[in-house]
Amino acid sequence: MNRTEREEPAAAGGGISEAAPGAASGTAAPGERRTGLPSFAYTEADAEKQRGVRRMKQTATGLLLFVALIFALATWAENAGAGPWAGYVAAAAEAGMVGALADWFAVTALFRHPLGIPIPHTAIIPSKKDQLGASLGTFVGENFLSGDVVRGRLRALGIGARLGAWLSDPAHADRVTAELSTALRGALTVLRDSDVQAVVGEAITRRANSVEIAPGVGKTLEKVVADGAHHRAVDLVCSRAHDWLVTHAASVMDAVEGGAPGWTPRFVDRKVGERVYRELLRFVTEVRDMPGHPARGALDRFLNDFASDLQSDTETRARVERLKSDLVSRPEVQDVIASAWSSVRAMIISAAEDDRSELRLRARASLLSLGARLATDERLQSKVDGWVEDAAVYVVTTYRGEITSLISETVASWDAEHTSRKIEAHIGRDLQFIRINGTVVGALAGLLIYTVAHALGA
Template structure:
C-alpha cells in the first residue's frame, strides 16, 4: 500500500486528504463527462438545425440542444470563475476565491467567533460534559493516582529550591511573626485558661504541683538546705538541743500530710482556693490593661529574640531535608500518602452528587469565561492562517473537495436550460406561428 499523498504549503501547511488521488481522479472523470455532454449538445444542435427543414420535429431537438448548450456554457463559466479567470481573460468578478482571500479569511474567522464561540452555545456544549465524573474516575484509579503522586513528588525539590532562591522563606517567616505579634496575648491566654478550668483540668495541674512539692520534701539535698536555713534563724541555745532537726521533721511531716489530704479530697478547701485564684487570674487577663501591657511586652521580647528566627530557619531546613530525602526514597511516605489521598478524593467525588454538580458548574463558568476572553484571538488566528495559505494550493484543495459537486451544476444547467428551451420553442410554435 502506497503512503498517503500529502501536499504541504510553506507555512502553515495545508494538508490534502489521504485519499487525494481518488478525489482528483473522480474530479477529472466528472469534468470530462460534463465537457463531453456540452460538446454533445453542440453536435446535436448543429445536426438538428441541418435537417430541420426536412424533419420539422427536429426543431424541438434543436431548441433543447441550443438552450442546453447555453446553460452548460453559463454554468461552466460560473464554476471556473470561482477558482480562476475563464480562458485567462481579465474579466471582472472572476477568480473569486484567490482575489478575495483576505476577505474570506476575515469573514471565516468572524463567522466562527460569532456562531461557534458565542457564550450560550459554548456554555450549553460544556454543560453536556460531566467533568467531575471524568476527574473522579481518573483519580479513583490507583495506578493513575500513584503516577500523579510521583509527578507531584518530583516537583517538590524544585519548589523548595525556588522558595529558597526567591527569598520567600524569609518573607513568610517575617509575615508569620508579624501576624503573631498582632494577636492580643492576654485575651487569648484567658480563653485558653478558661477552657482549661471549665473541665476542671486545672485541678490535675494542682495535683501534679502537690506531687512535685512532695518529691521536693523527700529530697535529701533539699532537706539539708532547709535545715541549714532553720539553723540560721534559731538562737544558738536551741541548736544545742538539735531543735532544727525537730522543726524540720515536723514541718515536712505536716506538709506531707496536708498534701496527701488535698490529693485525696476533691472538695478540699485548698482546691476551692486554687479555683478562686484561677478564676481571678483569668478575669484579670481578660480585663486588666496592666496585665495586657505586660503580656504584650513579654510577647514582643520573646519574638524579638534571635533564637526565634534561628528556630524558624532550623525548622524549615529540617522539613526541606526530610521532604527531599523522602521524595527520592523508593518507599516514599509522601508519595504513598498522596496516592491514597488522590484515590480517596476520587471516590468521595464519585459518591457526592452535590459536589459533582458544583464542580461541573465551576468548570462551565471557568472554561466559558476562558473561551469568551480568547475567542477574538481564535478569530484572528484563523484569519491569519487562511491569509498565509498558498493560493494555488488552496484553490486546488477546495476544487478537489467540492469541485465534483460543482461539475454536477453544469449537468443541471444543461438539463434545466434544455427544458427551458424546449418550453419556449413549444410556446412559440403554439402562439406565435398561428
C-alpha cells in the same frame, strides 16, 4: 507558450493541474506563506480527492463535447432537410452548451481566472480569502459564541445529571480517583522543596509577626483557670515532684549540706539537710493531696493576674511579642517549619500511590456520594448546571474576540493558491455536478423554449 495557452486546456476541462509532489506530501508549496500559525497542509489524501475531482471534470467536459457534437449533427440534419425534429434537437443541444459553458465559468471563477483572463469578480477564493476568513470569524462569534446560544445548549445537555450518573458508577469513581492521584503526585513532584519551604516559612513568619498573640493567650488562660482545667496539670506536677523527692532524697540533703557555711559542724549540716528535705516532702505531699491547699489558691491567683496582664498590661504584652518574635526567628524553629513541608509532601505522595490508603478511599467515597446526590438531587443538578453555564458564558464572552481572531488570522496565514487547491480538492467533485446539471437543465430549457416558440408561431 503564454499563460493563456497554458490554462486554456485546463479551463476547457474545468480543472487544475496535478498537485506538485511537495504539496501532496504535506510540505510547503513554493509560494506558501511562512508564519507561526499552523499551515493548511496539502496531504496525500487531498491529492487522492483531487484525482477524483479531475475525473468528474473530464465527465462534465465530455458531456459538453457530446452536446456540441449533437448540435453539429442536428444542425447539419436540419439543413439537409431531415425534418422538424432536427430543429428541436439542435435547440436543446445549443441550450445545453450554453448552460454547460455558463456553469463552467461559474465553477472555475471560484478558484481562478477563466482562461487566465483577469475578469472582475473571478478567482474569488484566492482573492477574497482574507475577507472570507474575517467573515467566518464574525459568523462564528455571532452565531456560536454568543452567551444565549452557549447557555441554551449547555442547559439542554443536563450536565449535572449526566455527571452524577457517570460518577455514581464505581468504575468511573475509581478512574477519577486514580487520575486525581496521578495529578497530585505529578504536581508535588514538580514543585521544588526549597521553593515551597521558603514560601511556607515566609508565610508563617509573616502571619505570626502580624498577629498579636498576648490577648488571645490571656483569654484562653483565663478560661482555663475559670474552668479548673489546669488542676490536672498541677496534680501531675505535684505527683512527679513527690516521686522525684522520694527517689532522690540523698541528693537533696547533699545539696543542702553543700550550701552550708564552712564553720558549721557537719552533724548540724546533716540535721538541717534532713529537716529541709522532710519539710519539702511534706509540702509537696500536702499540695498533691489537698485540693484546697493555700499554694493551689496562690497559683490560681497568679494565673488569673497573669491572664489579665496579658490582655491589658502594655508592658506584659510587649514582652510576650518580643518573645514570640525571637522564638519564630530562631534557626531551629525555621528548620522545623521547613522540614514540616517535606514530611507532609512525603505523606501525601505515599497516600496517593497506595490504592488502599485512607486518602484515596475517602476521595473515592466522596466521589460516589457526590455522584449519587447529583443523580437524584435536582437542586444540586441545577446549581452545577448554573456554574457550568456561567463559566462557559464568561469564557466565550470574555475571549470571543481572541477566538474569532484566531480563525481570521489562521485563514489569512494560508497561501492563496495553496488554499484554493485544497478547497477544490474537497468540494470540486460536487461542483462538477453543477456543470452536468447545467448541461441537462439548459438542454431541457432550450427544448421547452423552442417548442413554445414554434407552438405560438404556428
